[in-house]
Amino acid sequence: MTLATHVRTLGRGPGRSRSLTRDEASEAMQIMLTGEAEPQAVGALLMLLRMKGETAEEIAGFAEAAQAAIAPVQGVALDWPSYAAGRTRGLPHFLTAAQQIADAGHPVLIHGWNGADTAVRDGLAARGIARTETAEEASDRIARDGIAYMQIETAHPALFALLNLRGVLGLRSCVNTVCRMLNPGRARASVQGVFHPPYRLLQSDAAQLLGWRSLSVIKGGGGEFERNPAKDIAAFGLRAGQPWQDTYPALSDETRRLNADVQDEAFERAIIEGTKRIALDTLAGRDAPAETHEPA
DSSP states (O other): OOOOHHHHHHHOOOOOOTOOOOOHHHHHHHHTTTOOOOHHHHHHOOOEEEHOOHHHHHHOOOOOOHTSSSSSOOOSSEEEEEEOOOTTTOOOOHHHHHHHHTTTOOOOEEEEEETTHHHHTTTTGGTTEEEEHEEEEHHHHHHHHEEEEEHHHHHSSSHHHHHHTHHSSOOTTHHHHHHHTTTTTTSSSEEEEEESSHHHHHEEEEHHHOOOOEEEEEEOOGSSSOOOOOOOOOEEEETTTTEEEEEESSSSOOOOOOOOOOOOOOHHHHHHHHHHHHHHHHHTOOOOOOOOOOHH
């Protein structure tokens, strides 16, 4: 079967087109990852999906095919994708939260690509987080340090080629969501940030289809998994493999944006602690705490 078969399924027009099944989506991703599909067909498929809106079955099928095409990263307790462009986020304080979780004995794999934004990768060394190029190298670093950052462009070049089509198509595609759902370490727990709130439920539903156990998805700073302590945070995902949603109350009465120019150490600590709290709850399979405001 060629990719054109799946383009026809999506593009036959009103009353005739339909979404892909999970198996069809998996097959389509396998074809695209070979690099042998006609580029026109790849662009057509991705843009038809964008216009239609992806289903959880499609995302699950794409993600399982993408995951199968990369060697598993060993020893991961918490999956932490990082694929946002950072335009509405300040410094990447979530890296400090991830490092502290690893220091507490929960191995963390951060994987990602942030386009022109260099803040995330520039912030790795200061926090003692190694930047790795392959799944094997990431496995070694996690065994040694308890945490690693894996760059997707070298660890999974075929998937990155699809992700990087944004520069050609001029629009985000479902591959951004697929990367967040990649879970290269096959971890039982994952934390994810989104910029557009509707994707919270899409990723949660896809994760349940994939058999994940614990997931927290929030509208985070710039689309990253980073909590603004000045706001109530709606969280969606899974607990014990079942759909879950809850609200994390604001930790401060202060109204602030994450990308505010003013440096405030207390507020920065609150970002780190708040982000870490949701991640630890995800690892433990806990609901949101019931406390109210705390000093920032």
